[in-house]
Amino acid sequence: MKSREEQISFIGKQAEFERQLARLYSLYQKKFPAFKLWPFLVEEERKHEAWLKQIIPKIKTGEIYFFLDNLTFQAIEQTIDYINEEYEKADKEGIDLVRAVSVAHSIEDSALDKSIFKYFDSESPSVEEILDNLKEDTKKHREMLENQKKALMKEVGKYK
Numbered sequence: 001m002k003s004r005e006e007q008i009s010f011i012g013k014q015a016e017f018e019r020q021l022a023r024l025y026s027l028y029q030k031k032f033p034a035f036k037l038w039p040f041l042v043e044e045e046r047k048h049e050a051w052l053k054q055i056i057p058k059i060k061t062g063e064i065y066f067f068l069d070n071l072t073f074q075a076i077e078q079t080i081d082y083i084n085e086e087y088e089k090a091d092k093e094g095i096d097l098v099r100a101v102s103v104a105h106s107i108e109d110s111a112l113d114k115s116i117f118k119y120f121d122s123e124s125p126s127v128e129e130i131l132d133n134l135k136e137d138t139k140k141h142r143e144m145l146e147n148q149k150k151a152l153m154k155e156v157g158k159y160k
Contacts, residue, residue, distance in 0.1 A: 002066070004059055004060060004062070007059045007065065007066045008056055008059050008060065010066060010072075010073055011052055011053075011055055011056055011059065011066070012056070013073060013076050013077065013080070014052050014076060015049045015052040015053055016080060017076050017079060017080050017083075017111075018045045018046070018048040018049035018052065019045070019046075019049050020080050020083045020084060020087075021041075021045045021083060021107065022041075022042050022045035022046050022049065023083075023087060024083050024086060024087045024090075024103075024104075024107075025038050025041045025042045025045060025104065026038075026042050027087055027090055027091060028090070028095075028100045028104070029042060031090065031094075031095065031100070032097050032100065035097060035101075035148075037101075037144060037145070037148060041104070041141060044137055044141065048134055048137065051130045051133070051134065052130075052134075054130070055127055055130065058124065058127065063124060064124050064127055079107065079110060079111070082107070083107060086103050097152060098149070098152050098153065098156060101145055101148050101149045101152060102149055104141075104145050105142060105145035105146055105149050108138055108141045108142040108145060109142050111138050112135075112138055112139060112142060
């Protein structure tokens, strides 16, 4: 059984993941202001961070318990590291729109593939709703980015 501190640390790490993703998408928004999906994704990730932060007080009181393992914690840390590396690379070296959309799609896809939402288990219906919404939003983001990526690839193909 994980201690409350470990659970809070884990939720904090998940909130950091959402915050770093919003930061990356904000950079992409500055680099590609005409691409309308970035502002939406920035707001979505900020919303997710706020949702996760709402859970922390309930863990402190023992109202909610999260079952998690160290592999999940490592997966989130690795993903945050990857996001930060991509941010630094795009900021210093630049990036094209196809690459930006591909990176974003890859991160959203990875979040679902690594099942970073499975570790959450709560008896609280309000928390379950937040977690379900997080998962559904991430699926929606992945789909939107996949569609944009396909459209961009088709567009690039016209000029080759």
